[in-house]
Amino acid sequence: MQFSPQDFQRWDETPDEYFYEQPRMVTHIDDAAIAAVTQLYREYFPTNGVILDLMSSWVSHLPDDVAYKYVFGIGMNTAELAANPRLDDYRVQNLNTTPALPFEENSFDGAGICVSIDYLKDPIAVLRELSRCLKPAAPLVITFSNRCFPTKAINIWLQQDMQGRLDLVDTFLTKAGNWTDIQQLDRSPSPATDPLVAVVAYAN
Ligand SMILES: C[S@@+](CC[C@H](N)C(=O)[O-])C[C@H]1O[C@@H](n2cnc3c(N)ncnc32)[C@H](O)[C@@H]1O
Numbered sequence: 001m002q003f004s005p006q007d008f009q010r011w012d013e014t015p016d017e018y019f020y021e022q023p024r025m026v027t028h029i030d031d032a033a034i035a036a037v038t039q040l041y042r043e044y045f046p047t048n049g050v051i052l053d054l055m056s057s058w059v060s061h062l063p064d065d066v067a068y069k070y071v072f073g074i075g076m077n078t079a080e081l082a083a084n085p086r087l088d089d090y091r092v093q094n095l096n097t098t099p100a101l102p103f104e105e106n107s108f109d110g111a112g113i114c115v116s117i118d119y120l121k122d123p124i125a126v127l128r129e130l131s132r133c134l135k136p137a138a139p140l141v142i143t144f145s146n147r148c149f150p151t152k153a154i155n156i157w158l159q160q161d162m163q164g165r166l167d168l169v170d171t172f173l174t175k176a177g178n179w180t181d182i183q184q185l186d187r188s189p190s191p192a193t194d195p196l197v198a199v200v201a202y203a204n
Helices: 031-044 078-083 123-133 162-176
Strands: 050-054 070-075 089-092 110-114 139-144 179-186 197-203
Touching (some): 050 123, 070 078, 078 089, 123 162
C-alpha cells in the first residue's frame, strides 16, 4: 500500500490542543464494546506488568480485578488523565507534533491504543516508537469501532470500511517495522452493539 501526504491530512488541521482543551468525560463506545476491549487487555497484558495506555483519557478499560505494577497514560487533556483511576502517572503530549515517546527502550510489558489510532498524522512514527519502548515479545493491542471525531481523523481512515481500517493498521505496523505476529481480530459483541475490532502485534 502506497500513501500520499493527503492520506494523513484532516479536515481540522488546527492544533490538537484546541480540540482537546475541554475535558470529555464520556465513553466513546458502548458498554459491550468496552467489555470486549477489557477482555482483550485481560488476555494479552501480563498481570503485574508495566502498561502504557497511549491516547488515554479518564477511563483505561483495564480489568478492575487485575493488578498491574505500573500504568502510564499519555493523552491530550490533563483533567481527563487526572481523573483516570488506573493511571499511576501520566503526561500530556501531542503525538502529532511530538511522536517521540519519553521512555527508555524496553520499558513496558504491554501497550494499548483504544479508539484513537485514527487521529495520528504519523502513525508509523508513533508505532516505531512504541516498538522501541516495549520489551521484546510485549503485546500492543490497538482497538477501534465504527465511530470517530471525523474532523480529527485522517482522510484515509474516513475512506475505509472496517476491514479496510484493519488492513490499514496492519500496514502501519508492517511499515513501522519491528513488529511480529500481527493479528486482526473481530471481537464485536453482537449486531446490536458497537462493533469492536483489534489489531494485535508483538514487539521484536
Ligand atoms: C476517542 S478518545 C479515546 C480515549 C480513550 N482511549 C478511550 O478509550 O476512552 C481519543 C483520545 O485520543 C487522544 N488524542 C487525540 N489526539 C491526540 C494527539 N495528537 N496526541 C495524543 N493523544 C491524542 C485524546 O486525548 C483522547 O483521549
